[in-house]
């Protein structure tokens with residue numbers, strides 16, 4: 001595949017080749033209104049009496065209650081803070097393929113949650129393409145790929161012992177003519193991660209097969225083992241990262257996500273053009289909340305400390321996870337992810353139903369709901385039949401202790417049903 005235009009990175013080259021003609025036209029057109037608005041805003045800052053008749057909203061009726069549109073790429077301060085956070089958290093300075101000082105605001109576009117970011121990326125990379133998904137994947141991925149005219153295909157990165165098998169993955173990629181991979185580590189539902197060596201091998205495979213890596217890193221800092229990593233460090237020329245404040249900063253309702261890439265044309269020009277026709281611009285209230293949080297976090301990094309807010313969140317989650325794991329093990333569940341002992345990150349556990357429970361994962365969850373003991377998600381929703389995803393992040397320790405008794409009651413009920421014909 002070669003596009004008729006010359007681009008500096010495989011990321012742009014690949015997207016330009018895959019995208020429908022209509023999107024090429026959108027990206028080739030410089031929108032007029034944002035340019036006028038930016039200039040008008042700048043003049044108004046210097047000349048407060050400057051008359052603005054460019055604005056597409058009602059102003060000055062209830063000034064203290066009005067919420068204004070922001071720029072399509074997001075508020076500049078937030079873009080700058082996200083760039084700084086990622087540069088510090090994932091050590092992106094002096095990495096080949098990334099500017100020596102790391103990412104700046106031009107490498108970040110703010111979106112309405114990671115979900116909108118993924119939807120936009122799929123419109124750029126998935127149209128009439130086969131997109132590889134990991135065998136355990138967030139249930140929304142398939143719809144997001146299909147809505148953009150793509151075809152999701154599972155690429156298993158692991159062998160039966162859960163070790164990476166890149167040769168097997170390569171065969172699957174070649175046989176299915178896969179052009180991009182949608183990755184998610186730490187993983188929903190299992191919390192699985194890839195080691196640094198494995199990320200480097202994956203980058204090598206992506207280069208060999210000219211793949212684009214769309215890396216969903218919404219749980220990136222919530223890691224219980226090893227240092228957090230971003231795929232951007234390993235294959236910056238062909239990686240685009242999606243993340244958000246939903247999980248790591250506890251504000252999913254604020255709908256603030258971000259797309260990051262080392263090629264600023266992607267994030268500073270293409271993404272805002274796409275956002276204009278998806279949601280116009282991200283939520284300014286949510287962005288302001290995140291600005292306050294990230295100011296503190298970036299300040300901590302710049303003073304040589306760990307970011308205190310997310311570190312406290314991680315600590316609390318780890319202790320909830322500890323409790324959840326001990327209960328699940330005591331009740332005969334085995335962890336179904338890579339790590340049989342303790343999940344490596346994220347906010348949920350994937351556990352295999354005990355062998356003597358002879359109903360499937362969907363029936364098990366139905367039973368728990370019918371008895372009004374607890375809710376959980378059947379593993380088959382994520383590609384893991386006969387497993388259950390227990391999300392411990394939404395439960396306090398008291399709730400997890402109560403859940404223990406509920407779980408016992410549901411198991412007892414399944415077992416007694418088996419005995420009574």
Ligand SMILES: Cc1ncc(COP(=O)(O)O)c(C=O)c1O
Pocket residue numbers: 112113114115116138184188216218243244245246247252256257
């Ligand atoms: C892996 C993964 N990506 C993305 C999302 C959605 O994130 P957001 O709320 O930022 O749209 C979720 C939510 O469950 C998720 O698990």
